[in-house]
Amino acid sequence: MKMLIVYIAFLLFGLYELFASFNHQLFEANLLMISNLVVIICLIFARFNVHKAEQGSLMKVHMDIEDIHQVTLERIAYNAATYIQIALSLSFTATLVGFLLLRDTQPVIVLWSGILLLISFVSLFPSEKIVSITNPNFKFPDPQSKNYEQEYFNQFDDGEKYVMLKGLYGLYSLVTLCLVLLAFALMFYSIFTDNSQLVSIIGIGILLLLIQVRYTSSLKPSKLE
Template sequence: MYSFRGGIIVKKFLLPISLLVIFLYSLSNWLGFIKEQTLTYNLLVLANISCLLCLIIASFYGVFVQVNGVKKMSDEEEDERLLLVERQSYSTVIWVQVAFSISFVSFISGFMLVRDYYPKIVLYSICLFIASFLGLVLVSYLTRYSNPNFELPDPHSPTYQKELFDSFDDGEKYLMLKGLYKLYYWLILLLILLGFGLMFYSIFTEQSQLISIVGIGCILLFIQTYFALSLKPKR
C-alpha cells in the first residue's frame, strides 16, 4: 500500500523535476555564452529562464497541494491541513501568474526585436507563454483539494463568470472584493505614473510615445467608467 502511494507521489514529481533539469541545462548553457551575446539577447534569455523557474516553483506547489490534499488527518488537524492546502493553492496561482506575465512580455519583446536574428528565443518565449496559459487553466482544478465542496460551473455556460462568483461564500467574496478595490486604485495610480513617465521619455529622447499614452488614457477611461457604472443603482 505504502509503496503504491509512494509510486504515485514520485510520478507527480516527474513534471517539476523534468522542468528543473531543463532549467539547469538552459542556465548553464546561457552562462557559458553570456559574454558573447548582445544585451537584448541576454535579457530575453534571462526572462525565459525566470519564467521557467516560476513554472517550476508553481509545479512543486501544485504537487504539494495534491499530496497534502488527500492526507488523512484527525478532526483536530483537519482545519490546519485545509488551511495549508489553500495557501499552497494560492501560491501555485501566484507563481503561474508571474510566469504568464513574464512570458507575455518576453514573447512580445522578442517578436518585435529579435525575430529575424534569434528566432529560437522567440520560439521558446511562445512555448513558455502557452505553457503558462495552460497553467492558468489547470490551477483552477486545485480547488477540489483546498475546498472539496466547491464545484466549478460549466465553462461553456453564458453566465460562467457570474456562476463562478456566486459559488464562493460570503467570506471569500469579501476578500476578493477587498483585494479588487485596492487593485483598482493601485492600477489607476500606476497608469497615471506610466503616462507621465512616457511623456518625459518622449521629451528627452524625442521618440514619440503618443500612441502608448493615448492607449493608457483609453484604459483609464474604461476602468473608471466601468467601475462607476457597476456602482450605479439599477432601476
C-alpha cells in the same frame, strides 16, 4: 511530478545554453534567456507547490488540527497560483520584447519565450485536486451558459466574495495609480528625449477611461422590475 521533471530538464538545458553562448551573443539575447530561465524556475516552484498540496490533501490529520491543515494547503495552492501568474507575465513580456528585438537574429530564443507563455497560460487552469483543496464545494458551471460569470461567482460564499472584492478593489486602485504615473513618465520622457510617446499616452488614456466607466457602471443599481 512528471511535469516537474520536465521543467527541471528545461532549466538545465537553458543554463547550459546560456553559459555556452553568453559571450557570443547580444546582451538582449542573454537578458531574454535569463528571463526565460526565471519563468522556468517559477513554473518549477508552482509545480512543486501543486504536488505538495496534492500530497498534503491525502494526509489524514487529527480533528484538532484539521482547520490548520486545510488553511496550510490553501496557502500552498495559492502560492502555486502566484508563481504561475509571475511566469505568465514574464513570458508574455519576454515574447513581445523578443519578437521586436530578436526575431531576426535569435528567433529560437523568442520561440522558447512563446512556448513558455503557452505553458504558463495552460498552467493557469487548476486541476480538480487543487480546486477541491481551495474550495471543496466548488463546481464549474456550464461554459455554454449565458450567465457563466454570475454562476461562477455564486459558487463562492460571502466570506470568499468579501476577500475577492477587497483584493479586486485594491488591484483597481493600484492599476489606476500606475497608469496615471506611467502616463506622466511617458510625457516627461517625450519632452526630454524628443521621442514622442503620444500613441502610448493616448492608449493609456483610453484604458483609464474604460476602467473608470466600467467600474462606475458596475456600482449602478439595476433597474427594478
